Amino acid sequence: MALTIKKQLSSPGGVLKFLVKYNTIFIFILLVIFSALISDVFFTSTNLSNLLKQVSGIGIISIGMLIVILTGGIDLSVGSMVALLAVTFAILVNIIVLPLAILITLSIGFALGSVSGYLVAYQKMAPFVATLALMTIARGLGFIYSKGSPITFKTPGGEFMSNFANNSTLGIPNIALVFFLIVILVMVMLRYNVFGRLIIAIGSNEEASRLSGIKVNKYKFLVYAISGALAATAAIIVASRTNLGSPNMGMAWELDAIAAVVIGGASLNGGKGTAINTLMGVLILGLIGNILNLLNVPSYPQQVVKGAIIIFAVLLQRFERK
Amino acid sequence: MKNSESEYRVEMTGISKSFGVVSVLDGVDFKVKHGEIHALLGENGAGKSTLVKILSGVHQKDTGKIVLNGEEINPKNTHEGQVLGISVVYQELSLVNDLSVAENIYLHKLGASKFWMNWKEITKNAQELIDSLGFKIDASATVRDLSIVQKQVVEIAKALSEDTKVLVLDEPTTVFDPTDTQKLFENLFKLKEKGISIIYISHHLEEIIKIADSVTVLRDGVDTGSMAVSETDTDGIIHLMIGRELKDLYPTRNVEIGKEPIFEVKNLTAKDTLVHDVSFSVRPGEVLGIAGLGGSGRTETAKLIFGADKKKSGTILLNGKEINTNTPVSAVGHQIGFVSEDRKEEGVFLPLSIRRNISVTSFDSISNKCGFINVNNEYKNVLGLIEKLNVKTPSSEIDVKNLSGGNQQKVALAKWLSIDSKVIIIDEPTRGVDVGAKIEIYNLINEVAKKGVGVVVISSDMPEIMGIADRILVMHEGTFYGELPKEKFSEENILRYSIGEPLK
Numbered sequence: 072m073a074l075t076i077k078k079q080l081s082s083p084g085g086v087l088k089f090l091v092k093y094n095t096i097f098i099f100i101l102l103v104i105f106s107a108l109i110s111d112v113f114f115t116s117t118n119l120s121n122l123l124k125q126v127s128g129i130g131i132i133s134i135g136m137l138i139v140i141l142t143g144g145i146d147l148s149v150g151s152m153v154a155l156l157a158v159t160f161a162i163l164v165n166i167i168v169l170p171l172a173i174l175i176t177l178s179i180g181f182a183l184g185s186v187s188g189y190l191v192a193y194q195k196m197a198p199f200v201a202t203l204a205l206m207t208i209a210r211g212l213g214f215i216y217s218k219g220s221p222i223t224f225k226t227p228g229g230e231f232m233s234n235f236a237n238n239s240t241l242g243i244p245n246i247a248l249v250f251f252l253i254v255i256l257v258m259v260m261l262r263y264n265v266f267g268r269l270i271i272a273i274g275s276n277e278e279a280s281r282l283s284g285i286k287v288n289k290y291k292f293l294v295y296a297i298s299g300a301l302a303a304t305a306a307i308i309v310a311s312r313t314n315l316g317s318p319n320m321g322m323a324w325e326l327d328a329i330a331a332v333v334i335g336g337a338s339l340n341g342g343k344g345t346a347i348n349t350l351m352g353v354l355i356l357g358l359i360g361n362i363l364n365l366l367n368v369p370s371y372p373q374q375v376v377k378g379a380i381i382i383f384a385v386l387l388q389r390f391e392r393k
Numbered sequence: 394m395k396n397s398e399s400e401y402r403v404e405m406t407g408i409s410k411s412f413g414v415v416s417v418l419d420g421v422d423f424k425v426k427h428g429e430i431h432a433l434l435g436e437n438g439a440g441k442s443t444l445v446k447i448l449s450g451v452h453q454k455d456t457g458k459i460v461l462n463g464e465e466i467n468p469k470n471t472h473e474g475q476v477l478g479i480s481v482v483y484q485e486l487s488l489v490n491d492l493s494v495a496e497n498i499y500l501h502k503l504g505a506s507k508f509w510m511n512w513k514e515i516t517k518n519a520q521e522l523i524d525s526l527g528f529k530i531d532a533s534a535t536v537r538d539l540s541i542v543q544k545q546v547v548e549i550a551k552a553l554s555e556d557t558k559v560l561v562l563d564e565p566t567t568v569f570d571p572t573d574t575q576k577l578f579e580n581l582f583k584l585k586e587k588g589i590s591i592i593y594i595s596h597h598l599e600e601i602i603k604i605a606d607s608v609t610v611l612r613d614g615v616d617t618g619s620m621a622v623s624e625t626d627t628d629g630i631i632h633l634m635i636g637r638e639l640k641d642l643y644p645t646r647n648v649e650i651g652k653e654p655i656f657e658v659k660n661l662t663a664k665d666t667l668v669h670d671v672s673f674s675v676r677p678g679e680v681l682g683i684a685g686l687g688g689s690g691r692t693e694t695a696k697l698i699f700g701a702d703k704k705k706s707g708t709i710l711l712n713g714k715e716i717n718t719n720t721p722v723s724a725v726g727h728q729i730g731f732v733s734e735d736r737k738e739e740g741v742f743l744p745l746s747i748r749r750n751i752s753v754t755s756f757d758s759i760s761n762k763c764g765f766i767n768v769n770n771e772y773k774n775v776l777g778l779i780e781k782l783n784v785k786t787p788s789s790e791i792d793v794k795n796l797s798g799g800n801q802q803k804v805a806l807a808k809w810l811s812i813d814s815k816v817i818i819i820d821e822p823t824r825g826v827d828v829g830a831k832i833e834i835y836n837l838i839n840e841v842a843k844k845g846v847g848v849v850v851i852s853s854d855m856p857e858i859m860g861i862a863d864r865i866l867v868m869h870e871g872t873f874y875g876e877l878p879k880e881k882f883s884e885e886n887i888l889r890y891s892i893g894e895p896l897k
Binding site for chain 2: 263264265266268271272275278279280281282283285343
């Protein structure tokens with residue numbers, strides 16, 4: 072009996088069912104084929120590695136956004152956090168040794184995320200409001216500490232980071248490797264770790280979670296803290312790539328991150344979404360920008376196309392539910 | 394049959410209705426005369442609410458015919474029903490908390506015809522309407538600030554604000570004390586004299602005998618006939634309602650009940666609810682029933698014990714040792730389980746698979762120190778429970794939202810069986826569950842008790858609680874009013890304690 076139940080899991084569905092179920096990957100593949108047909112430059116290693124470098128920063132904060140969204144929350148502060156933490160890192164790397172600079176930046180990210188987490192989990196503030204406040208605070212602090220202008224790396228430590236961020240290993244940009252590593256970590260965590268299971272449970276029914284004896288507040292607190300630490304990771308990467316930290320970095324990245332998570336099929340009500348699909352969402356958004364750039368489409372029409380793709384992707388997901 | 398056409402105001406004939414594969418009504422005939430109070434009776438889940446919802450336009454019938462005043466009608470929504478003169482006061486209140494009493498009463502008229510509202514007049518009319526009912530409520534008060542009894546009165550006033558021809562009352566007196574109930578009855582008699590037909594749904598047989606002219610009994614979606622109340626008595630009605638021997642539905646128990654209590658609650662008082670000075674004990678293997686009217690504090694008591702509501706004072710002992718259950722986390726830590734009455738909102742995770750639902754309490758036993766889950770152990774645990782509880786599903790990966798109510802309830806229970814709970818509190822174990830699954834759940838409760846678990850069952854279904862409990866505690870206004878040993882089980886005794894009366 073037990074075995075028969077388990078076996079039935081793998082019963083195959085139709086091709087259409089498959090396409091609808093994996094619609095994010097399907098859209099991604101379609102876009103790749105389309106891009107390859109339309110532009111000779113697309114499949115060059117320079118272009119592809121540029122594409123990966125461009126999406127890595129947003130990609131990392133999108134993974135943080137996914138974890139928050141899985142609990143039914145949202146984190147609007149991540150874009151501003153990238154700016155503040157990039158500035159912080161640039162300042163730190165010029166005055167202390169590199170490992171310490173990295174460690175402190177990550178800790179500040181975690182701490183700032185914890186503030187949102189505390190407000191949401193323990194003060195019952197609406198996630199939208201709490202993180203909106205953190206968003207303007209972080210952006211403001213970024214400008215204060217940088218005095219409004221970019222801070223360039225001046226030390227060997229900064230040079231090391233800059234080299235790391237602009238080089239590749241086995242043909243894949245190092246910063247993309249960092250992004251992929253985070254995707255894999257979170258994927259494993261969501262699937263095989265209690266932490267992942269519980270945040271999904273909380274997102275799908277918070278009251279039932281509470282009445283099942285789950286420490287709901289603790290986990291809600293933690294997801295924002297982790298999102299903050301991931302924003303710090305993104306900040307270090309982005310700053311290293313450009314060799315400077317600027318308070319103007321990460322403008323509206325929180326919106327791109329939300330878009331990527333949504334294109335990846337996650338529900339803003341929580342409880343539904345995977346890391347691999349969020350990765351696809353990030354790549355789809357990046358691809359659209361990339362191909363439109365190759366076609367010399369100016370940036371305003373690009374925004375229109377981006378919006379249209381979001382609508383299309385979410386409409387496609389509605390079939391899945393039926 | 395010319396005669397009958399003028400005699401009846403409402404004639405529902407051959408009404409059938411299914412939700413998915415579940416047949417709720419099957420060829421029901423239901424006829425109500427002009428100016429009579431017609432009681433509609435039946436056990437929980439017999440189809441009473443569905444029948445009136447079809448009449449009022451909430452649901453659409455699958456087959457059958459509805460005739461009102463000699464004309465066939467097919468209300469497609471409640472608005473159409475209201476226009477036809479059918480008003481319903483539902484069991485669950487449907488008021489807008491942030492609006493005033495007057496606004497609520499005339500909600501259906503707001504914005505309907507005129508651009509400007511005459512607030513003064515609306516408030517005045519509403520006040521007159523409420524005064525005419527004999528209750529003291531300020532029509533300009535915000536509904537949020539009213540007591541539950543006052544809210545119920547507003548509901549009734551709202552139903553009467555229309556040109557009502559048929560008034561349906563679904564369990565209107567559950568929150569009323571005897572004086573308020575008497576007032577309501579006087580109002581109903583007045584309405585009856587005006588020629589309004591009243592359909593009255595209730596579990597309180599004594600009320601029915603007192604006020605109704607005729608009675609129709611539904612059982613498992615079939616009507617078992619109508620008769621004049623003058624031609625029958627409580628026994629006759631009960632016979633029609635139950636229609637089968639109680640022992641068919643409730644399995645015989647053959648459990649040895651331990652001597653020392655496994656779980657004791659002493660003088661528990663809530664911080665934010667009406668529950669106060671609650672004391673009881675459960676012995677291993679015992680099924681303790683908690684009865685009482687809606688609003689008497691049964692669910693609140695369960696939530697208080699489980700740490701979901703805040704405590705003010707009192708102690709809880711497990712195996713003679715005092716424990717702290719200030720949060721559900723600590724209650725679960727002491728292996729106390731709680732199955733909520735609100736399955737969909739608080740009991741299960743609808744969008745998640747059966748496996749994820751069941752595992753949610755048992756990660757300690759299926760994961761290592763770093764929190765990584767041993768998937769093989771997880772499957773073993775989950776599939777074992779699915780088989781044991783006879784959850785009808787093709788696989789453990791089916792989302793719980795796709796299961797029937799009974800199977801969902803089994804999943805909610807499985808969660809607590811997977812951690813070997815010592816005490817399980819089950820609030821309304823079979824609400825919205827079909828008869829077949831009911832029996833399975835009763836068997837399950839027995840089996841759990843047999844293992845030495847202390848089981849506390851809260852139920853508003855009187856035959857059910859008498860059928861499965863060893864002992865019944867009856868709540869009244871936030872505390873236990875009386876205890877009934879098995880020999881004294883009867884609907885009347887439970888009811889007497891529920892309303893704060895001594896036994897006869």
